[in-house]
Amino acid sequence: MDPTTVAILGIVVMLGLIALGVPIAFSMAVTGIGGYWILVGWKQALSQIYINSIDKGSDIVFIALPLFILMGQLVYHSKLAVDLYDCVQKWFGWLPGGLAITSVAGCAGFGAVTGSSVAAVATIAPMSMPEMRRHNYDMQLATGALASAGTLAMLIPPSVILVAYGIWTETSIGHLFIAGIIPGLVLATMFGLYIWGRCVINPEMGPVGPRFTWNERISSLVKLLPIFTIFFVVLGGIYIGAFTPTEASGIGVTGVFTTALLMGRFTWHTAKQALLDAARTSAMIFAIIIGGHIIGAFLNVTGVTNGLITWIAELGVNKYVVLAIFVAMYLVLGAILDVWAMLILTLPFVFPVILSLGFDPVWFGVFIVVMVEIALITPPIGINVYVMHNLAPDIPLVTIFKGVFPFVIVALLFVVLLTAFPQMALFLVQLAFYS
Amino acid sequence: MSSIIELLIAGIDKGADALHWFAAVICIPAMTIVITVDVVMRYVFNAPFDWSIEFNEACLLVILFGSLPYTTKVNGHIRMELIYRTCKGGALRLANALWAMAGLFFSTLLAIRTANEIPFLIKIHKYTEFLGIPVWALRCIVLVSAVLMALYFLHLLFYGVRKIADENDLEGHIAEGKN
Numbered sequence: 001m002d003p004t005t006v007a008i009l010g011i012v013v014m015l016g017l018i019a020l021g022v023p024i025a026f027s028m029a030v031t032g033i034g035g036y037w038i039l040v041g042w043k044q045a046l047s048q049i050y051i052n053s054i055d056k057g058s059d060i061v062f063i064a065l066p067l068f069i070l071m072g073q074l075v076y077h078s079k080l081a082v083d084l085y086d087c088v089q090k091w092f093g094w095l096p097g098g099l100a101i102t103s104v105a106g107c108a109g110f111g112a113v114t115g116s117s118v119a120a121v122a123t124i125a126p127m128s129m130p131e132m133r134r135h136n137y138d139m140q141l142a143t144g145a146l147a148s149a150g151t152l153a154m155l156i157p158p159s160v161i162l163v164a165y166g167i168w169t170e171t172s173i174g175h176l177f178i179a180g181i182i183p184g185l186v187l188a189t190m191f192g193l194y195i196w197g198r199c200v201i202n203p204e205m206g207p208v209g210p211r212f213t214w215n216e217r218i219s220s221l222v223k224l225l226p227i228f229t230i231f232f233v234v235l236g237g238i239y240i241g242a243f244t245p246t247e248a249s250g251i252g253v254t255g256v257f258t259t260a261l262l263m264g265r266f267t268w269h270t271a272k273q274a275l276l277d278a279a280r281t282s283a284m285i286f287a288i289i290i291g292g293h294i295i296g297a298f299l300n301v302t303g304v305t306n307g308l309i310t311w312i313a314e315l316g317v318n319k320y321v322v323l324a325i326f327v328a329m330y331l332v333l334g335a336i337l338d339v340w341a342m343l344i345l346t347l348p349f350v351f352p353v354i355l356s357l358g359f360d361p362v363w364f365g366v367f368i369v370v371m372v373e374i375a376l377i378t379p380p381i382g383i384n385v386y387v388m389h390n391l392a393p394d395i396p397l398v399t400i401f402k403g404v405f406p407f408v409i410v411a412l413l414f415v416v417l418l419t420a421f422p423q424m425a426l427f428l429v430q431l432a433f434y435s
Numbered sequence: 436m437s438s439i440i441e442l443l444i445a446g447i448d449k450g451a452d453a454l455h456w457f458a459a460v461i462c463i464p465a466m467t468i469v470i471t472v473d474v475v476m477r478y479v480f481n482a483p484f485d486w487s488i489e490f491n492e493a494c495l496l497v498i499l500f501g502s503l504p505y506t507t508k509v510n511g512h513i514r515m516e517l518i519y520r521t522c523k524g525g526a527l528r529l530a531n532a533l534w535a536m537a538g539l540f541f542s543t544l545l546a547i548r549t550a551n552e553i554p555f556l557i558k559i560h561k562y563t564e565f566l567g568i569p570v571w572a573l574r575c576i577v578l579v580s581a582v583l584m585a586l587y588f589l590h591l592l593f594y595g596v597r598k599i600a601d602e603n604d605l606e607g608h609i610a611e612g613k614n
Binding site for chain 1: 496509530544547
C-alpha cells in the first residue's frame, strides 16, 4: 500500500474512532502506531510510543502545564477574585452596562492569574449575577457577557492552552505569553465597548450601577495588590528574561499559595483538592499531547503533510483565503469537539501549512487561542455556556446562547483585526526579545 | 467469580489512587518548592542548584504517569460524546469495546516496550547525572502506570463502563451544578 493511501485510511479510522466515543488521545495514538507499523515496521512503532511518552513525560517545558493549572485552581479556591471584582466594580460600575463591563474586566483580571475560562466564569458569575439582577439587567446580555468574558482567561497569560500549543509546536512559551497580552486587552476592550454601546442605545438593557467617590476607587486598588504583584512578577520575569516560563509557573504558584495562606483563605482540604485536580488535568492533557505526537510522526512518514503543503502552494490561493478556510474549519470543529481535541487534532495538519504560508508561529498561537475561545461559547458543546447555565439555572440555555452570539461576532471581528495587524501580537515580543 | 473481580478491581483502584495522591500531593509541591528556591538561590546567592532540572524532570514524569491510571479510572480522557450518547444496546457495547481495545492496545504496547527497556537500564547501571536516581526506577513508574491502565481497559472490555465520579473535577462539578 502506498503511504498516501495508508495516511487517508488512517485519518478515516481515527475520525471513525473519535466519532464512536473512543478517547481522542487513544484514537490518535492507536491510528499513529498502526500506520507506523504498516509503513515502517513493528519495532519502530513500539519505539514511537516509548520515545514520545518518555520524552514528553520528562520534558522540562511541560512543567509549566501542571503548575499553571494549579495556579488557576489555587486562585479559584482561595477566592482572591472577590477583591478583584469589588475594585473593578468601583471603577466601571457607573457606566451604562457598567456591571456587565465589570464582569468582562473581572474575568480579564482573573485571567491574568489563571488560565482557566471555566474557573473564570465560575468565580465571577456568582458575584456579578446578583448585582445585575438587582439592577434589572437584561439577562441575555448579562449571561452572554459573563460566558464570553470567561474565555479571556485563555488568552491573557498565563494561559494553559498557550503552554500546550508551545509544547506541541516547539514555539517559545515565553514569546507566546508576551504575545497574548495586547490581544487579550484589546479583545476585553472590544467586549466592553460592545456592552457599553448596546446599553447607550438601549439603557434598559444595562442600567447604570452605583457611583463611587475617587477616594473609594483609589483605596480599592490596594486590595488588588496581591493579584497585580503575582501577574507582574510572572509576566515581568519572563519579559525581562529573569526566568523561564517553567520557573515563572513555580514562582506564580508559590506567590498565590503564600498570599492565600497569609489572607487565611486556605484549608488543607482546598489545597489538596487543587493539587489532585491539577495532576488529573495535566495527565489528561499529557495523554492527548502524546497521541498528537504519535499521529504527527505517522503523518510525517507518509509525507501527506508535505503533500498538503505542496498542493496548497500549487493551488496558488492567497494565504488569507487559506486562513479563512481554517477559521471556518475551527468554527465547525469547535461545535463538535472539545477545545483540547480541536487543538491537538488539527495542529499536525494546520501548523506546517501555516508556517509554509509565511505566518508567524507565535502570531498563530494567539490566533488559535481566539478560535478556541469561540469554540467555548458556540453550541452545542460551548462548555462556558453550560457552566453559566448551572450558575443561573433559571435562565434558559437558549437565552444564554443568544446572548453569546454578538460576542462571537465581536471575537470574529477581532480575528480579522489580528490578521490585518499581526503586530498587535508580535510588537511586545519583538520589543522584549529581539530589540 | 464476580467477587474475585471486585476484589481485583478494588486493588487496582487503590493502586491508582495511591499513585495519583503521591504524584499530586507530594511531587507537585516538591517541584514547586525546588523551582522557587532555585530561582532565589540563583539571584540572591548566585548559587543555583545543579540538580534542580533533573529533580523536576523526575517529578514531572511521576506526576504525569502517576495520574494517568486515575484519569483512566474516572473516565477523565477527552472524548467526543455526540454520537456515543445516542448509542444503545449493541451499538453501545461496540463503542465501549472499541474504546477498551484502543486503550488496551496503547497501554499494553507501552508496558511491553518499557518492560523490555528496564533490564537493559539495570544492566548498564544508568543513573541520573547529579542525584544518581536509577533511571530504571523511573521507568518502573511508567510500567506500573501502563499496567494499571491496561487492567482498567481489560475491565472495560469485559464488564463495561463504571460510573465513578471524580471528586476533584472542578469543571465537571461546575458544569453539573455541584459547585
